[in-house]
Amino acid sequence: MPNSVTVQELVDKVRLKVLQGEDYLQRKITTSDISRPALEFAGYFKHYPAVRIQLLGITETSFAKDLTHEQREEYMTKMCMPQTPCFVISTNLPIPKELKKAAEDAKIPILGTHLTSSQILSNMTSYLLERLAPRKSLHGVLVDISGVGVLITGDSGVGKSETALELVRRGHRLIADDRVEVYARDEQTLVGTAPQILKHLMEIRGIGIIDVSTLYGTGAIMPSDQISLIVHLETWTPDVQFDRLGDRGDTQTIQGVIVPKVSVPVKTGRNLAIIIESAAMNYRAETMGYDATETFDRNLNQLIKQNSERDSKNNKGSAN
Numbered sequence: 001m002p003n004s005v006t007v008q009e010l011v012d013k014v015r016l017k018v019l020q021g022e023d024y025l026q027r028k029i030t031t032s033d034i035s036r037p038a039l040e041f042a043g044y045f046k047h048y049p050a051v052r053i054q055l056l057g058i059t060e061t062s063f064a065k066d067l068t069h070e071q072r073e074e075y076m077t078k079m080c081m082p083q084t085p086c087f088v089i090s091t092n093l094p095i096p097k098e099l100k101k102a103a104e105d106a107k108i109p110i111l112g113t114h115l116t117s118s119q120i121l122s123n124m125t126s127y128l129l130e131r132l133a134p135r136k137s138l139h140g141v142l143v144d145i146s147g148v149g150v151l152i153t154g155d156s157g158v159g160k161s162e163t164a165l166e167l168v169r170r171g172h173r174l175i176a177d178d179r180v181e182v183y184a185r186d187e188q189t190l191v192g193t194a195p196q197i198l199k200h201l202m203e204i205r206g207i208g209i210i211d212v213s214t215l216y217g218t219g220a221i222m223p224s225d226q227i228s229l230i231v232h233l234e235t236w237t238p239d240v241q242f243d244r245l246g247d248r249g250d251t252q253t254i255q256g257v258i259v260p261k262v263s264v265p266v267k268t269g270r271n272l273a274i275i276i277e278s279a280a281m282n283y284r285a286e287t288m289g290y291d292a293t294e295t296f297d298r299n300l301n302q303l304i305k306q307n308s309e310r311d312s313k314n315n316k317g318s319a320n
Helices: 007-014 058-065 069-079 097-106 117-132 160-169 212-216 272-287 292-319
Strands: 017-020 053-056 087-089 110-112 136-139 141-145 148-154 173-176 179-186 189-193 201-204 208-211 224-226 229-235 251-254 257-266
Touching (some): 017 097, 053 117, 069 097, 117 179, 148 160, 160 201, 160 212, 160 272, 173 179, 173 189, 189 257, 229 272, 257 272
Parallel strands (some): 053 087, 087 110, 229 257
Antiparallel strands (some): 017 110, 136 179, 141 148, 141 173, 179 189, 201 208
16 A cells, blocks of 8 residues: 655646656655645644645635735745645646745745646545555455446355456456455445556466456456445355345445445355356346345235235135
């Protein structure tokens, strides 16, 4: 898990322009929080978040214009702290001359963009959240099945990789095999990706390491995917009761995100790839408002009602 990104990486990924300080782009960014200095231009620095990117837009620069030259010089010099990674100026605004000098003296780069403050704030926050979010490594296989990210878990040797390979052969896409790095993009979204050393690779017992992108093409892989469903493979034993109706609503919490979970018994003769594919399609149907279990319950209740009415009529006929 990276605990920082460089200003150069931010420039490349968010498509910013380097207005000043090309030699200082290796400065580290350690937080996804971004500051829009307002109180600072009023002279209040008690809680100045110096470690954040400092974003200046129309509001901030307009307020600064109403200050005296001496005030702008003082405040912008105070803003250029040793831990400040960079300044970003939105909407193609010019660099205030006091900031230009203070940033050069402190060796802090100044970046620019044609986007508005709200737009570039969203872009930078999204990128930094993804890069700096805490990662957790899980044992499993992540496959995208028709747009549904399915994390396949289970004990070693239960058949996770072989099942994932069959899913790839059926046209689905592999994200990660054996180890999956997961992080929470937000409170409801869990994302999985492969460790750099394992990208595109799978280990198949009896064969060894295979490169999925080489054997099946680049359409058979994805760099990352949202984890929408967990399928846990368990070796079948007669003393374990498995859910037959799918109405238990099992879940698993990972990185604070609750993910639906189903357990599938592994038994000789079962086609796990088709079962997991069906589980993914069933999950998609449920997210679109269709629940097969509710349909079954409704049909069952209707049948019970019809039988009860028929028995009641028969009993009345017998009594007469």
